[in-house]
Amino acid sequence: MGFLKKGKKTAVSVQTQGDWAPVLPVAAGERGLYRALREQVPIIDAAIFKLVRLVGGFRALCPDRRAEAALARFLQTVPVNGMNRGADSFISTYFEQLLTYGNAVGEIVVADGEIRALYNAALEDLEIRLVSPLESGVFVVRSTGTEPCRYPELILSSALNPPPGSARGTSILKSLPFVSEVLLRIYRTIGINWERMGNVRFAVTCKNEGYVNAGDRAGQLAEEWSRAMRGPGVSDFVAVGDVSIRAIGADGQQMESDVPVRQMLEQIVAKLGVPPFLLGLSWSSTERMSSQQADMLTSELTAYRRILEPVLLKICRTWLRLNGFSDAVEIDWDEITMQDEVDHANAAYLMARTAALEKEGRAGRLPEEGGVQ
Structure with missing residues (x-):
């Protein structure tokens, strides 16, 4: 269905792949620190993967049902990074990169007038900066310097909470290195003590x-x-x-680690925004507190969806235009949990019952009691 097609297919290439020569882009050390945090503190890595999975799937809705069906097939089968397929795989990697580093960059790979793949670019190959007060640009790092992408309209980029006047986003892990260092020092000390207790002198x-x-x-x-x-x-x-x-050392008193470890974990959990019970932390919390934490998590995921939605819209609109359809499209996200379905059903029932009460009240009689359980 694509147009601008030629008889001979051209080679598929990406424009966000940097040179293999060793370079040190801006904030390379900071990104290395965030990778080390995820490798050394399992609860941080688990929380990020939880957020990626909880953000949920989506559907693309179009006024033209024929275009909607064709777009759905494309989103399910489009190659991603040469290893996976489907826009869900692309957006999961994109979101994980956004949370870890504060920025995420992807590319719509076009060849022969059609989208051939989606590509998650490595930030080590790129430099993101403002080219004007109202426009940001993605530059590819070469051995001789940086150069702008040739087709910026095919580049997908997002920033998480960027400071004013900057295109660099803020990683969700930014304030955790000190807390994680203290936590790892406690764990390392516990390991040394247990090693000594198991090998008594x-x-x-x-x-x-x-x-x-x-x-x-x-x-x-x-x-x-x-x-x-x-x-x-x-x-x-x-x-x-x-x-x-x-x-040797039998007279020494073993230091209690429960309180300091919990204090450090509380700081990490508060920053990541994931309820403790989702990470396997059995802290004393009532069901009411857990419900409130789940509501806060829903709000967090909704905010993340607002950042990801423009990326999905750009992919869908580009495909629709290249295939001769109208670019009118909306993103419909899946419900985060089944509890949301029940809450929405109860809310719809209560609104309908309120309207019925008002109507029946004017008529002088009340409706029968009932509700969604």
């Missing part, structure tokens, strides 16, 4: 009062003690005289 003390060859006796005791501790099985240690054996 002993202090063997012998009093050599009245013995002429005290050095020889101490050497014999050390040899016998080493022999007794060397094998994996149980062995007897026999000594003559006043000998005391004490575990």
Whole structure:
């Protein structure tokens, strides 16, 4: 159905792929820090994947049903990054990049007058900056410098909470390096303590009062003690005289880690916006508190959908125009949870019942009680 097609297909290439020469773009170290946070703190990595999955799927709605059906087939089968298929795969990677680094860049790959693929660009190959007070540009990093993309109308870019006067977004992990460092230090200390407790060291003390060859006796005791501790099985240690054996560090008090670990986790959870019970944290919370946290999560996901929706609209409108359809299209997001379906049904019922009460009240009689459970 595409137009501008030629008899011979051209090679498919992307314009956001940088050179292989080693370069150091702006904020490369900061992005490396965010990757390290996800690798070393599992709860951060789990929370980001939870947000990506909870944002849900979508449908593209068009006034022309024929265009809507063809667009739906395209969104389900379009190649993504050479490995996957479907716009859902593209938007998941795009959203994950947006949360982790604060910016996300993608590309609509066009060849022979039709969209051949969707591509998630690596931020290491790009530089994003303002070209005017009201326009941002994506520049490809080359070994000789940076150059603008040749077809900027095919570039998809988003920024998460960018500061005024900047095109660089703010990562959701921006304020977590210090908190994560403290948490990892606590875990590292716990590991060292448990390693020492599992590999106990002993202090063997012998009093050599009245013995002429005290050095020889101490050497014999050390040899016998080493022999007794060397094998994996149980062995007897026999000594003559006043000998005391004490575990090194047995008098030391083990520090409680529950309170500081929970304080650090609370900071991380508060920043990521994911309720603790979704991350497997069994903190004391009532069902009412969990319901309120779920409502807050719904608001967070709705805000993220507002950032992603222009990207999806641009993909859909580009495909519709290239295939000769009107570019009128809307994005219909799936409900976040089944509880939302029940809440919406109850809200619709209550509104209808209110209207019925007003109508029946004027007529002098009330409707029967009932409701959606």
